[in-house]
């Protein structure tokens with residue numbers, strides 16, 4: 001009961017947080033094409049999709065103060081925790097967007113985003129659920145709309161099913177991944193920056209690691225791809 005009340009409190013408090021934009025409070029037309037004004041600079045914009053509490057958003061914002069980070073998820077109570085942490089850490093380069101990622105291209109102008117991370121998205125293991133996977137062509141098409149042509153998409157997941165599915169989708173659209181790491185802990189010859197980014201551990205990652213699951217990583221761009 002207390003847990004439920006706490007969740008409700010976080011969800012309600014979210015609407016008064018200036019770093020959080022959400023359906024109901026924000027008209028997508030006010031946001032698309034306006035993110036650099038919101039941050040007050042022209043720095044690159046990096047999205048973390050399925051951010052949950054925004055572990056990547058918060059860690060990367062500290063590592064790269066010269067970039068802007070936006071965590072995107074639909075779960076308000078989780079975003080609240082990330083936004084609170086950003087306040088505590090005084091991070092001027094962090095915002096959160098509480099929307100369904102299905103509508104992401106309404107909230108950003110074409111080419112407004114420089115880079116995109118997808119961290120431990122739900123694998124939706126059944127064939128019927130495949131359309132909800134955040135690397136389904138339906139989603140890749142939306143990402144292509146908002147990303148700069150050379151903008152990287154990075155996927156980190158424990159789900160071999162989702163990982164292999166994503167590789168199949170890339171192959172279908174003749175996209176060659178830049179980096180494919182099955183089990184990041186066993187990977188060698190990774191450049192130092194990628195290596196340090198991979199050490200960031202999300203909440204779900206910590207749960208999967210407790211269950212001894214391997215973590216996979218994939219990086220690609222959608223440059224020149226015709227989707228669908």
Ligand SMILES: C[S@@+](CC[C@H](N)C(=O)[O-])C[C@H]1O[C@@H](n2cnc3c(N)ncnc32)[C@H](O)[C@@H]1O
Pocket residue numbers: 049050051052053054055072073074075078099100101102119120121122202203204205
């Ligand atoms: C397994 S959790 C991972 C959270 C976080 N990245 C982590 O690793 O701790 C997946 C997250 O994706 C979000 N999500 C899944 N599908 C979504 C969608 N279509 N739109 C917005 N959020 C979505 C869920 O709300 C959930 O917070």
